[in-house]
Amino acid sequence: MYSKANQKNTVGFVLHAVPYQENSLLVDAITADFGRISFVARGAKSKRSSLKAALQVFVPLKLTLGGMDKSLKTLVRCEVSGRQFQYIPPVLFSALYANELIAALYRIEDNSQILFAAYLDVLTHLEEGYPESWALRQFELVLLEELGYGIDLSFDSSSGVPIMPRKWYVYQSGTGFREIIPGMIGGVSMNDAYNGADIIALRTGENLSPHAMQAMKNLIKKNLDILLEGKVLYSRELYRDYLNVGKSSPEILEKIVAESSGSESDTGVKSGDEVLDKSGATEVSDSVGNISAFEGNTIAENENRTGESQNPGLEPEALSVAGADSGGIREAGDESPDPERDENFDL
Numbered sequence: 001m002y003s004k005a006n007q008k009n010t011v012g013f014v015l016h017a018v019p020y021q022e023n024s025l026l027v028d029a030i031t032a033d034f035g036r037i038s039f040v041a042r043g044a045k046s047k048r049s050s051l052k053a054a055l056q057v058f059v060p061l062k063l064t065l066g067g068m069d070k071s072l073k074t075l076v077r078c079e080v081s082g083r084q085f086q087y088i089p090p091v092l093f094s095a096l097y098a099n100e101l102i103a104a105l106y107r108i109e110d111n112s113q114i115l116f117a118a119y120l121d122v123l124t125h126l127e128e129g130y131p132e133s134w135a136l137r138q139f140e141l142v143l144l145e146e147l148g149y150g151i152d153l154s155f156d157s158s159s160g161v162p163i164m165p166r167k168w169y170v171y172q173s174g175t176g177f178r179e180i181i182p183g184m185i186g187g188v189s190m191n192d193a194y195n196g197a198d199i200i201a202l203r204t205g206e207n208l209s210p211h212a213m214q215a216m217k218n219l220i221k222k223n224l225d226i227l228l229e230g231k232v233l234y235s236r237e238l239y240r241d242y243l244n245v246g247k248s249s250p251e252i253l254e255k256i257v258a259e260s261s262g263s264e265s266d267t268g269v270k271s272g273d274e275v276l277d278k279s280g281a282t283e284v285s286d287s288v289g290n291i292s293a294f295e296g297n298t299i300a301e302n303e304n305r306t307g308e309s310q311n312p313g314l315e316p317e318a319l320s321v322a323g324a325d326s327g328g329i330r331e332a333g334d335e336s337p338d339p340e341r342d343e344n345f346d347l
Contacts, residue, residue, distance in 0.1 A: 007066050014055050015099045028103050035111035039065055054078050058085040084122045090242055094132045095163035097235035097347045098122050105227055120140035132346040133213045140220045152176045153203035236347045244264040
């Protein structure tokens with residue numbers, strides 16, 4: 001047993017769990033006080049253990065951990081502190097995607113209450129019906145910032161001048177946005193060019209048209225893929241299959257989430273007819289200052305964008321010189337079957 005001096009209490013969520021030895025689980029979790037951690041839940045796979053039902057994805061937990069001086073902690077006590085967040089596909093895959101991103105990119109024991117708050121926010125927003133694309137982009141922006149790869153949506157990286165709505169900008173990873181001037185056009189790929197109005201919309205959360213949301217997805221994915229270094233995210237594969245094949249049966253979905261969480265019950269999949277109790281997770285949110293409260297701007301989908309160029313000197317057609325994948329600027333008639341370019345593919 002660990003002495004009380006070597007035990008710590010925190011709140012958190014399971015990101016992933018896998019079998020460990022004969023009757024235990026090796027759990028990857030994000031916590032409010034210690035960031036991402038790994039711990040052993042001894043006996044969790046035993047038929048008499050109550051831990052298996054508690055150690056599910058999307059369940060807010062009170063955790064007591066021993067061996068805090070070691071990289072691999074041991075679970076001493078575990079208590080469910082609120083109801084499980086529950087989702088139906090395709091929202092389910094978006095929630096799993098948030099788990100995978102943290103597990104893939106956030107180092108063990110990197111500690112950030114800001115990221116924990118953003119994680120709780122994305123779970124809440126996804127369950128409450130906010131647009132998936134908006135909820136995920138806000139989470140991804142915070143994750144990139146906490147990893148040291150934040151995207152400056154306010155200033156031209158070359159001149160330091162604020163981003164202007166009637167200008168076009170090229171984005172370069174590690175540098176940021178800089179204005180496209182006529183002499184640069186020949187070397188600009190469409191996948192790297194963004195309209196200033198869209199960049200401003202991404203920053204403020206106002207007038208977020210479908211075009212701006214697509215630009216935001218492409219921009220953030222470009223940065224995340226660099227950090228992922230070719231790692232395939234399981235949740236993206238599930239989402240692709242869902243879009244290509246259609247809805248899976250409840251039995252398949254139960255299996256999908258069970259495999260993802262490393263356990264076999266209370267998976268967080270809900271039926272479309274299930275009525276949700278909107279209380280919950282209050283103890284977790286209170287521990288970091290009511291971080292689940294939504295304080296952002298209302299999303300206004302502006303469907304009435306004009307077809308006029310935002311910069312008379314730089315027509316959009318002038319930027320189509322590279323013939324590459326469409327990104328911030330999309331060519332008319334581009335009907336690629338790639339699910340990632342489907343406006344319904346949010347990951």
